[in-house]
Amino acid sequence: MPFDLIARRILFAVPTLFGVAVIVFALGYLAPGDPALAALGLTSEGYTSFDAAEVERVRAELGLDQPGYVRFAEWLGGALVGDLGRSYVQPFAVSDLIGRALPVTLLLIAGTMTLAIVIGVPLGIVSAVWQGRWGDYLARVIAILGVSTPTFWLALILILVLAYTFPIFPISASLERDGPIALVLPILAIATHPAALIARMMRASMLEVLAQDYIRTATAKGLSAYRVVMTHALRNAINPVITVIGFQFGNLIGSAVAVEQIFALPGMGSLLIGAIYDKDVLVTQGVVLAIALVFILANLIVDLLYTLIDPRIRL
């Protein structure tokens, strides 16, 4: 792997991240309501002249009396060294909150991705090899349903079926108390959509490869169908699938937001929703920035992986 290539890609990501920072900060800046009131645990209705001095003090303490560009520069400068400020509501630094939530979400996504690949790739291969037969139709119907099922709704259905009706999984499992079993239903819910997408992509890509001359040659050589598919076709068909997997990362984070909320998993999604409800602007900004950073990194890794698998591709 050429290092200048990696360096160049990372360099390209810098202006994008800066742009994200501008947007994220602007949203917080434009937000109605006074963060100083939120920090004091007050709503604007409960705000009386009695508190004015105190509010002013907190506002100065939080740097809210500074002009926007100064606040942006300070926020960005802090972000560069991992300091995203302190939560207005909880007694923690934003980076600590993210540090605790991010591993949960990453674990969730890693599990989801693994399951989606394990289900999607074979489903797509079977569908392509059996093209036009009932197995193909069944696999395609499953894939269409999987692509179209709303993730957050599926999560509720899974709870209903696999926790209430057939109590196979605990209804409310906590990651700390019960361990990985708490992740099973969330992963099932989130994985359905990407598994279906991967299956559809795998099928289309495989069909294209199976029509190539060198596959006919391999078959003519007397190789077993299994070997033709698994060694000759799969290697050539897998690239577009990897692209889809990479593109899915952002969607997965999106699905995770709602699903974490449903299963009360303490990940980035729950942190984001909680911060939005609490009007905790710094936490909201920090979480969105961190998610964008992870997203950009993930795309970078997929791009590099792509060149590794297919040396013909130059970035």
Add this chain to the structure above:
Amino acid sequence: MARELTRHEATDLAPAPGGGFADSLRRFLEDRLNLISTALALALIAAALLAPVISPYPPDLVAPESQWQGPSWDHWMGTDQYGRDVLSRVLYGARVSLFVGIVTVVLAMLIGVGLGALAGYLGRVADEILMRVVDVFMSIPGIVLALAIVGLLGPSLTNIIIALAIYRIAQFARVTRGSVLSVMAQDYIGACRAIGMGGRRIILLHVLPNCIGPIIVLATVLLGNVILTEATLSFLGMGIQPPTASWGVMIADGNEYLMFAPWISIFPGIFLLLTMMAFNLLGDGLRDHFDPRGRSVL
């Protein structure tokens, strides 16, 4: 012109024969899957438009004596915690979903296609700047960006539509720019320039009409996608606010009574699923229709 057109290219460039649209539509509907998805989408639109006529009850009619009733002849999809008829609310919910979906997609399409066409046509600095901005918006997952916008600026209908549209503007801009670039490389655009045609006329009359396929496909797929995102936002309490009947709000309502009144969540979810399926399949069908060699990714 640098070279003569091959016969194949010449036929490609020939104007569609008379009755082109009807012909094209018939060919599209010959595929059974396209027929099903078109029928499903039309049924959904009809349900939304006719909701005031076909709903058995007013969607907000509170009837405490009939709360939590299971599906029956009186209430086909049961009733919710306030005794409101789930079927009626699902039908009215379709109005909300489709309204938000269509307004968002049209808004995003107008802006995104304009920006994308401009970037593709002008090239150089304008293109570079616009594409970097698109990169920025596309590196925040759509729902996270929408949550941040609605969460920080407040969940008004306008904010919801803006939040949903911004990410899609970037998608439309990217797709349009790509198509414009490939059309601009064609000889006939050079010919337009050679005969002294102005930039605006070239874009509007010759470039964009030839980019319409991918744009229609994207719009169709995004319609389903926007409806899903709106439902997710509403489910999380950051979208359409109760008591307005919206599928996301209804599913969230039912979440609390999942154990003994699951129908409150199940039915709006099924409608959401069917909507997604209709627009996904329609998008697939249109993609194959416009570009038979292309591969369906969704």
